[in-house]
Amino acid sequence: MYTLKSEHSFDSAHFLAQYEGKCKNIHGHRWRVEVEVQARELLEDGQLDGMVVDFGSLKRDMKEMVDHYDHALIVQQGTMRKETVSCLKGEGFRILEVGFRPTAENFAAFFYRRMRDRGYDVKRATVYETPTNSAAYEEVGGI
Numbered sequence: 001m002y003t004l005k006s007e008h009s010f011d012s013a014h015f016l017a018q019y020e021g022k023c024k025n026i027h028g029h030r031w032r033v034e035v036e037v038q039a040r041e042l043l044e045d046g047q048l049d050g051m052v053v054d055f056g057s058l059k060r061d062m063k064e065m066v067d068h069y070d071h072a073l074i075v076q077q078g079t080m081r082k083e084t085v086s087c088l089k090g091e092g093f094r095i096l097e098v099g100f101r102p103t104a105e106n107f108a109a110f111f112y113r114r115m116r117d118r119g120y121d122v123k124r125a126t127v128y129e130t131p132t133n134s135a136a137y138e139e140v141g142g143i
């Protein structure tokens, strides 16, 4: 089995609603996203001969997916008053509402599924919230 790994980062703020501790406050992270894709056999076609996938394509798809979350305030839907969200948006702030609690675990599963939906045989997605804290998500069986 071959495994390729690519990573991309985004800088964003979030907070954990219903959290007793400092993380209930809006704070920022440099989120580092690592995605590993796998293949049993290598491609044998011209330009892609000897590759699982072109690193260039993998990097481009990762960047496109991850950059959407860059320089934003990520808010779990329903955890901030609608008026607050519209005021912040009205001030021109980039607010991204997500349907999950924005933890490293949930982001790992989210990015795993997004890359799988793009057609990659994803082995694992790992999200670093800080240089020393990360969460990984994988599914048995892959594609």
Ligand SMILES: Nc1nc2c(c(=O)[nH]1)N=C([C@H](O)[C@H](O)COP(=O)(O)OP(=O)(O)OP(=O)(O)O)CN2
Pocket (backbone or CB within 6 Å): 016, 023, 027, 102, 103, 104, 105, 129, 130, 133, 135
């Ligand atoms: N299992 C998880 N636990 C926590 C998560 C998470 O995503 N998964 N997230 C948080 C907070 O977002 C928080 O920012 C992380 O806080 P902490 O571990 O305290 O990180 P710091 O490195 O910033 O801590 P210092 O003590 O200031 O160095 C909490 N838990």
Ligand SMILES: [Zn+2]
Pocket (backbone or CB within 6 Å): 014, 023, 027, 028, 029, 129
């Ligand atoms: Zn945090």
